[in-house]
Amino acid sequence: MYHAPEDIQRLLPFALTAIIIPELLVILIVLAPGFFPSTCISEKNLTKKYRKAREARQNIHDSVVESAKTNSRLAVDDFMSAKKIIQIADLYQNNLDVSTLPKAALKNICRFTGMGYVGTTGSLQKKVAKHLAYIKEDDQYIRKEGIDSLSPVELNEACEMRGM
Structure with missing residues (x-):
């Protein structure tokens, strides 16, 4: 991999x-x-790394859903619908400025995407910015080639890199 x-x-x-x-x-x-x-x-260490990343993503997911239940007038099903997520994503497209994020948020992004989260605020900003730039470039490639061109292993890897 x-x-x-x-x-x-x-x-x-x-x-x-x-x-x-x-x-x-x-x-x-x-x-x-x-x-x-x-x-x-080793395969064992990779499995452990991915398991930790999945657990972190699940915890964040649970927190978002719980927050949606308590702080939103929307039903959770509506909040989590693909249509609603796309609408929200379109509002914030390319508006993430990594340099303004606090260290805790940067660490959470690193955990969510399965990257190492140890370092100074500046090093984490660079790491997250590079990762996001790589994902953006990869997204352009996938759009050009089509998602059907990816093997199941490549699709899984692409999802892991994006925190899914």
């Missing part, structure tokens, strides 16, 4: 460590599995 933005950033430090101090790789695989490109991570 290939994750272009994350793997490219991890490749140089991984390669340097493998060349200079290969003995350190054994320790890093236990203490910092996020240091390695996804092709070097």
Whole structure:
């Protein structure tokens, strides 16, 4: 499974460590599995990572639904309908300014999309901005080629990158 933005950033430090101090790789695989490109991570660690991301998404989903029930005059079914979501998405299309988000919101976005969420506010802003730019580029590609051109594995990966 290939994750272009994350793997490219991890490749140089991984390669340097493998060349200079290969003995350190054994320790890093236990203490910092996020240091390695996804092709070097075991299936068990990938499964654990995706499970954590799914749990975080489920918690956020439950919070949104609960908030909709208590704070909205709309029925939850109407609030969660595809038509309503598309209407809301059209209102906020390309209006997300990552530089104005607080660190807690950036961490939640990282958790929701399955990225690492450790770092300074500036590093998280850069990480989220790059991820969103990559998704936007990927969306354009998918629109051009058509969603039917994706294999089930590619579709699953695209959904995971988008927090679905």
